[in-house]
Amino acid sequence: MIGEIARNFVINFICPFLGTVAFSVLFNVPKRFYVSCGFVGAMGWVTYCLVSARSSAAVASFAGSLVVVLLSRILTVKMKCPITIFMISGIFPLVPGAGVYYTAYYLVTNQLGEAAQRGLGALKVAFAIVLGIVFIVSIPREFFQPRYWKKRWFMRRNAKGA
Amino acid sequence: MKIYQITEHKRYYLELLLEADPQEDMIERYLDAGDMFALYDDEDEAQAVCVVVRSGDGRCELKNLAVREESRGKGYGSRLLKYVCEKYSYRCRTMYVGTGNVPGTVGFYERCGFVHSHIAAGFFTENYREPLYDGGVRLTDMVYLKKDLTKATDPKRAADLALEAGRILLRNGGEIFRVEETICHICRRFHVENVDTFTLSHGIIISVKLPDGDTYTRVKHIPLSSSHLEVVDAVNTLSREISAGKVGVDEAFERLEEIEKIPPKKWYLQVLAAGMGSGCFGFLLQAGVLESVMAFVIGCILYLWVLLAKRHRMSKILVNIAGGAFITAQALLIQRLFPMPLKLDGMIIGAIMPLVPGMAFTNAIRDIADSDFLSGTVRMIDALLVFVYIAIGVGFTLGVYSNTMGGISL
Numbered sequence: 153m154i155g156e157i158a159r160n161f162v163i164n165f166i167c168p169f170l171g172t173v174a175f176s177v178l179f180n181v182p183k184r185f186y187v188s189c190g191f192v193g194a195m196g197w198v199t200y201c202l203v204s205a206r207s208s209a210a211v212a213s214f215a216g217s218l219v220v221v222l223l224s225r226i227l228t229v230k231m232k233c234p235i236t237i238f239m240i241s242g243i244f245p246l247v248p249g250a251g252v253y254y255t256a257y258y259l260v261t262n263q264l265g266e267a268a269q270r271g272l273g274a275l276k277v278a279f280a281i282v283l284g285i286v287f288i289v290s291i292p293r294e295f296f297q298p299r300y301w302k303k304r305w306f307m308r309r310n311a312k313g314a
Numbered sequence: 315m316k317i318y319q320i321t322e323h324k325r326y327y328l329e330l331l332l333e334a335d336p337q338e339d340m341i342e343r344y345l346d347a348g349d350m351f352a353l354y355d356d357e358d359e360a361q362a363v364c365v366v367v368r369s370g371d372g373r374c375e376l377k378n379l380a381v382r383e384e385s386r387g388k389g390y391g392s393r394l395l396k397y398v399c400e401k402y403s404y405r406c407r408t409m410y411v412g413t414g415n416v417p418g419t420v421g422f423y424e425r426c427g428f429v430h431s432h433i434a435a436g437f438f439t440e441n442y443r444e445p446l447y448d449g450g451v452r453l454t455d456m457v458y459l460k461k462d463l464t465k466a467t468d469p470k471r472a473a474d475l476a477l478e479a480g481r482i483l484l485r486n487g488g489e490i491f492r493v494e495e496t497i498c499h500i501c502r503r504f505h506v507e508n509v510d511t512f513t514l515s516h517g518i519i520i521s522v523k524l525p526d527g528d529t530y531t532r533v534k535h536i537p538l539s540s541s542h543l544e545v546v547d548a549v550n551t552l553s554r555e556i557s558a559g560k561v562g563v564d565e566a567f568e569r570l571e572e573i574e575k576i577p578p579k580k581w582y583l584q585v586l587a588a589g590m591g592s593g594c595f596g597f598l599l600q601a602g603v604l605e606s607v608m609a610f611v612i613g614c615i616l617y618l619w620v621l622l623a624k625r626h627r628m629s630k631i632l633v634n635i636a637g638g639a640f641i642t643a644q645a646l647l648i649q650r651l652f653p654m655p656l657k658l659d660g661m662i663i664g665a666i667m668p669l670v671p672g673m674a675f676t677n678a679i680r681d682i683a684d685s686d687f688l689s690g691t692v693r694m695i696d697a698l699l700v701f702v703y704i705a706i707g708v709g710f711t712l713g714v715y716s717n718t719m720g721g722i723s724l
Contacts, residue, residue, distance in 0.1 A: 163597070163598070164598075167594045167595075167597050167598050168594065168598060170590060170594045171590070171591050171594030171595050171598065171667075174587040174588070174589075174590040174591035174594065175587070175591050175667075175668075175672065176543075177579055177583060177584065177587035178579075178584055178587050178588060178591070178668065179487070179541050179542075179543050179672075179673065180541065180542040180543055180544045180545075180578050180579055181543045181544065181547075182543075182544045182547055197598065232551075232554070233547050233550060233551075234488070234492060234543070234546050234547055234550050236487065236488070236489065236492075236543060236546060236676070236677070236680075237543050237546075237547060239676055240487075240541075240543070240672050240673050240676045240677075241672070243672060243675075243676055244591075244595075244667070244670070244672050245595065245598065247667075247670050247672060247675070249595065249599075249663055249666050249667050249670055250599050250659075250663045252666065252701050252704060252705050252708075253659060253662050253663045253666060253705075253708060254659070255705060256638075256704075256705040256706075256708040256709035256712070257659070257708070257709070257712060259705075259709055260709040260710075260712045260713040260716070261712075261716065278675075281679075282679050282682075285676070285679045285680070285683065286679065286682070286683040289679075289680060289683045289684075290683060
């Protein structure tokens with residue numbers, strides 16, 4: 153049981169973590185962001201796994217990209233750096249690389265029905281990621297700044313007091 | 315030549331300050347409240363100093379500007395004055411300076427863009443115990459000159475700086491809105507009000523309306539190229555510092571030049587990273603341990619090819635089709651030669667990952683989310699085509715293999 157959990161942890165957390173860090177090296181991300189990049193990628197993948205157990209790959213990718221972009225935006229405000237740094241490498245575990253392969257494979261082996269299914273599946277996942285990113289990116293910037301919430305909180309308290 | 319702000323041991327420069335203002339207690343009046351700047355020459359000697367005092371409501375006054383006697387006429391004074399004007403243009407709108415009514419000094423300030431403001435009658439006779447002489451004339455009234463600091467920076471130069479920062483951002487993988495925001499921030503900091511920019515996925519147009527009615531426009535073509543997020547981060551930090559008034563135009567240009575020289579990671583690190591990415595993602599997508607190790611090896615070799623192609627500026631089509639073919643060929647070879655049975659898909663899927671255009675894809679989505687459909691579509695097509703190229707490469711190799719091997723099941 154414990155062995156199983158540990159194994160799952162290594163597969164579903166350490167692996168995407170290392171993979172994401174590897175890609176952040178390829179994108180020349182500064183060293184100090186490696187750990188946060190890996191964390192963002194790993195959390196995205198964990199979400200993907202949890203959701204995909206109960207739902208389709210597209211929905212799971214949507215949920216995963218929501219988490220990735222949300223975490224990226226929070227970290228961006230916290231570490232004062234461009235959001236691209238976390239987002240680009242964090243989104244990688246969700247990218248439908250397998251879909252591309254299977255589409256090509258079935259096309260070549262003349263299983264056109266399968267190919268169309270895989271290709272459309274990959275496209276669906278890509279669209280799910282797009283939606284996930286657009287959703288979070290469209291949230292106004294103030295919502296991620298602690299200052300904004302502090303101000304709101306004070307205003308509400310003052311309104312109550314008066 | 316370097317200019318520093320002096321915050322401690324201001325009295326150390328007293329000797330120099332006395333050259334411009336011969337009475338020590340007059341200097342003491344503003345020395346602690348004012349900001350002091352010193353210009354050092356290449357031999358690391360202080361050649362000029364000045365003190366500026368800020369007085370609310372957007373004004374500041376240059377209280378003292380002294381240049382070492384033997385090095386006058388070398389432009390140190392005007393350099394320092396220009397620096398200070400630019401520095402204070404962040405918080406202040408007008409800079410005043412009071413001086414004796416001597417043609418030489420007044421002329422110097424007029425050349426630096428100051429105009430006549432008002433006169434404090436009898437200032438020198440009231441405040442100084444000893445009569446002051448400058449150029450053989452006894453000083454009595456103080457002439458005040460002023461300068462509009464919102465025009466301290468040449469708008470053309472500010473626009474050039476903004477364009478340069480934008481160019482570096484776009485070249486290294488910044489989003490369109492980040493480029494435009496940076497350009498606007500930099501222009502606003504230097505009081506360039508009428509700016510319009512139009513940024514595309516591979517070009518920037520910036521147009522500034524100058525105070526004299528002319529328009530200054532520049533177009534910069536920026537070819538799509540590799541991603542270097544460290545540079546994006548550095549330019550972003552610099553832009554923050556410029557907006558906060560900490561960095562002037564000249565310094566910003568120097569910093570940008572340095573930023574552009576930040577090298578990419580060492581090639582072997584990139585190769586290892588590509589391998590590790592391949593192995594990890596292969597393992598994630600249900601490949602076994604052995605297949606993942608093979609994906610690591612294939613990923614490393616693949617990236618050697620990518621780096622080689624980058625150095626020779628091969629087209630994306632070639633890099634990706636050949637890359638896909640290369641991966642598949644290696645996977646097939648390993649599958650045939652390796653004594654144990656290996657699954658083909660695990661190795662190939664893992665090794666494809668370093669080719670996946672994550673950057674173009676994510677940036678395209680960002681641009682579309684910002685309603686910048688033009689750049690978004692261009693980048694999206696760029697990303698989708700790369701996917702197609704990879705699929706072509708993989709598919710082609712698989713097809714050739716299955717045909718030549720007489721329909722061996724893959």
